[in-house]
Amino acid sequence: MSSMPQQNVSPSGRREVMGGLAKGLEVLRTFSRAKPHMTLSEIAARAGLPAATARRCLNTLEELGYVARNGRQFLLRPQVLEIGAVYLDSMGIQALTQTRLEELALATGGTASLAVMSGTGVVVAARGSVRTQALPVEPYVGQRLAAHATSLGKVLLAGLGAERLGAWFEKADLARFTDRTITDRGTLMQQIEAARRDGYATAEEELAPGVVGLAVPVRDAAGRVVAALAVGVHVSEARAQDLVTRHLAALRDASLAVSAEAARMPVIALSAQVT
Secondary structure: OOOOOOOOEOOOOOEOOOHHHHHHHHHHHOOOOOOOEEOHHHHHHHHOOOHHHHHHHHHHHHHHOOEEEEOOEEEEOOOHHHHHHHHHHHHOHHHHHHHHHHHHHHHHOOEEEEEEEEOOEEEEEEEEEOOOOOOOOOOOOOOEEEHHHOHHHHHHHHOOOHHHHHHHHHHOOOOOOOOOOOOOHHHHHHHHHHHHHHOOEEEEOOOOOOEEEEEEEEEOOOOOEEEEEEEEEEOOOOOHHHHHHHHHHHHHHHHHHHHHHHHHOHHHHHHOOOO
16 A cells, blocks of 8 residues: 655644745845845845745746846836735725824824734834834835834734743844844843833834834734734934823824724734734
């Protein structure tokens, strides 16, 4: 009797994993505002792939219309937006939160963002902006941010249980972005515990010079933290404690309203159940 064919099993226990697809997506994720076009060698290095593998991925993505090349440089094509558009439409987050985000942005003179946990980072799912002064880092929908260097991330980490938080620390890269970025595990744990105790978190020039943020959790009907809501301003307009004094109450009110809508947002409802 012949044996059953062996199935591919990922570390997470999911079967039928397509390594080629995973590598192709990793190639797409190497592009950013800071790196809108790159050479093959740059893409391979950022994706952690051999050059030959990265080349095959790029050739496939180019054939499918997601990537274009200009000489030795590769860049994304607008067709990539279709993937994100379907995702955002299915969530309805922007439509459900836009008014409140714009109200918060108007009140602070800065930006307001809603984010969810994604792997070891956080992803901006919706935003509003009424800037009086440009920020060095402007959050945009779909942007991936370092959890340890943002108020959004600290609030979301505070919502994790001990096991999931421990797993996060095992995988996370506590990279330094400024001289105020927290890269020490013990110090970060103290801030996470403070966020859990106080119900909010701040970050002052930890992700980029001049950026100050204040975030609060968004909870589902069971009380689980499923997203984070934050306001951000330039440090010349307010320091972290100023944001707490002036805007924490309004931010919490907005969070309660968004929490009431959380069940209508699939990605938020599910984020409490996955790492």
